[in-house]
Amino acid sequence: MQAQRWSEATYEVTWITDLDAVDHRVLPPDPDVLTAIGLSHDLNSAIADLVDNSVDAGATSILIRFVLVDGKPRSLLVVDDGRGMSDSQLDQAMTIGRRRSYEGSDLGHFGMGLKSASFSQADILTVLTRAAEAPGIGRRWSRHTRDFICDVIDSGQAEQALASAGPIANSGHGTIVRWDDVREFPTSDNPAVVDDYISRTTQQIRAHLGTTLHALLEQGKVTVTIDAADVTDGSAGAPQTVEAIDPFGYRRSGARGYPKTLWAEVDHRRIALECHIWPARSEALGFRLGGAAEQYQGLYFYRNRRLLEIGGWKSTAIPHRRLQLARVAIDVSENIDLINMNMEKSAVQPKPSLLRGIEKAQAEDGTSFSDYLRDAESAYKLGNTRNTGRPQVVPPGPGIAPEVKRAILEELPILGGREPVAIRWKRLDNTDFFEVDRRAATLWLNSRYRATVNGDRRSSLNDSPLLKAALYLLLEDIFRGTAFGPRDKDNVELWQAVLSAAAQAEADH
Ligand SMILES: Nc1ncnc2c1ncn2[C@@H]1O[C@H](COP(=O)(O)OP(=O)(O)OP(=O)(O)O)[C@@H](O)[C@H]1O
Ligand SMILES: [Mg+2]
Known part of the structure; x- marks a missing residue:
């Protein structure tokens, strides 16, 4: 034992390098510790943690569902068609801090996610799971457990719930993670408040998962959908797919030599x-x-x-x-x-x-x-x-190919609250190439030239992307202003004359 004293310091501290142990005590954590874990999660990051687990389990389809009872949100489910768990794996999964052996490619790391994410948002966590060729099983934890006793769910009920769950019904294996008593769910009876909550939250989850998982989503190995279903009348809202949002997804680099x-x-x-x-x-x-x-x-x-x-x-x-x-x-x-x-x-x-x-x-x-x-x-x-000074434009609408729309949206600021300009074909009873219909926010193209323009390509809503992109750039500002002055009129006449002549020339070729 080595003891040293610092007498010049303001406070005296005796420093003993190696302290001796004379006895041992086992000190199990107070179950209240469960209320303290995962505190820096929000709903998005907590759901992302469950989705990580589904990805690790090899899921190809993941459904995030708000379950409503009598119009009020009651539970949140994350359903996946991953490989599911055996009885002992499920016990391990429910154990706090139990790390399994991980593959290099696994997202899991701490053996905490399922529990900490769940209890950060909800008071009750239920996991129902089925491995291939195995019966359905389930466990339930309450955040207010007194002694870490975990409920074992009736296997008939677990089977029933698993059998009807979309992704699992198709694959025959998978897992449902269910949260009850989600703390941030609205308690209001007002359907408008509930609608607003579900649609806002859905958008936030889509943005968060779309960004953090963009590379996995782009690979197409996994799809994630979000929906809301009312079990009272069996109604379900339209499912929304989580689309990849790539923080590196520009089409043209901002500087030569990069990336x-x-x-x-x-x-x-x-x-x-x-x-x-x-x-x-x-x-x-x-x-x-x-x-x-x-x-x-x-x-x-x-x-x-x-x-x-x-x-x-x-x-x-x-x-x-x-x-x-x-x-x-x-x-x-x-x-x-x-x-x-x-x-x-x-x-x-x-x-x-x-x-x-x-x-x-x-x-x-x-x-x-x-x-x-x-x-x-x-x-x-x-x-x-x-x-600077690039004008705000009326957004491109139906008839313009999505790639073109995206390029326009990346380059130009968009006027808010404006009906998008459609570019569509219809038979005009003259030889004009186009007709401007400002009220309907539509640029009509004379369909008598459609075959000529498309050549041997198939006609479709979004056909002729090059021509339509050029026309959008040329004519968009005609749709922008409230006034349609003599200058605009003259421009339209000029373009009409030149483009109609060009279309005729193409047709005669
Ligand atoms: N959806 C699921 N499908 C199959 N097994 C799962 C699923 N969710 C969890 N598990 C199992 O439960 C275990 C515990 O999950 P948990 O999220 O708590 O920890 P982890 O993923 O191992 O690590 P991390 O704390 O980094 O998330 C996982 O290792 C996995 O074996
Ligand atoms: Mg995990």
């Missing part, structure tokens, strides 16, 4: 930093991410194709408006030891060695991390001068 891979040297390893520069002033969903793009600059850490945190520089750069186009994707699946992940898997703390590596990272062509940041800043400045 560029910079390499961070960390403990004799090379970590790839995929450095991207978004085009300035993009209106793309993947850029805005439901908020101000400025918030989402920085590092995007991926683990097994699951996005852990949406941006943030982690002290490798100072966040600034001018850096808003800079986003760096870092896949840490193979180097998970270089980060600390919070238990909710919604925040990442890179280890100091990784942070130093990032600051010193270089590309093969010698570009440094600070060069990259500078390039992102210049792209922002340039884009801002170039694009």
